[in-house]
Amino acid sequence: MHRLGHVSGDRITVECPICKRYGSYRITDLAERFGYEITGPDLLSTLTASCRYRGTVGASADAAGSACNASLNAPKPASLEPPVPPERPFTLEVWDDRGRVEMRLAVIHPIDGALAAFEVVEGAYPRNEITLRQGIRVVRKRERPDPLMGR
Structure with missing residues (x-):
């Protein structure tokens, strides 16, 4: 102080x-x-x-x-960090065409918010594979669209 x-x-x-x-x-x-x-x-x-x-x-x-x-x-200053929930967070990732994570877009709690974010990202990245994971468990996955399907 x-x-x-x-x-x-x-x-x-x-x-x-x-x-x-x-x-x-x-x-x-x-x-x-x-x-x-x-x-x-x-x-x-x-x-x-x-x-x-x-x-x-x-x-x-x-x-x-x-x-x-x-x-x-003196009391500790109030933390501006949100509290961490006890379970593992959900990770939303966009993959490149070589099968590697291109972007980690979000780490989200709870599952309802993670699922809603997954739907939004599907529309924003129509040509990429997208995963929603909790640790190593894949909760949702959209495969990369086949480029020949659009022809």
């Missing part, structure tokens, strides 16, 4: 394994007290000011072997 205003989510936590300190704070409450521009290290120092093991946060151990190890934990 660089600044409080950069944190996604609504809470941050402070914890120290040495003194067993733990606190959960609302970001809006912290922003009212310190402003959104406060840096992570400054916020941590302020919130752990009463720690008996604290010299400076992260400092080396004292003569008794104790030092403040408090950490500021």
Whole structure:
């Protein structure tokens, strides 16, 4: 966390394994007290000011072997990646005239969307072999049209 205003989510936590300190704070409450521009290290120092093991946060151990190890934990940013379904995805491929995959057009879930995409691709690539596979299993296949059939 660089600044409080950069944190996604609504809470941050402070914890120290040495003194067993733990606190959960609302970001809006912290922003009212310190402003959104406060840096992570400054916020941590302020919130752990009463720690008996604290010299400076992260400092080396004292003569008794104790030092403040408090950490500021912000929630992980939200992932923009879609969740991966538990089963294998369906792959839509167009093949060249030598029997090799020319293009992998899509990796799709669920089967309904994959079948609909297969029908659209059939119209878009009328001269190619097209497969819809799940792993090595071929779900649908359109063979390459015979060029002599059109004559």
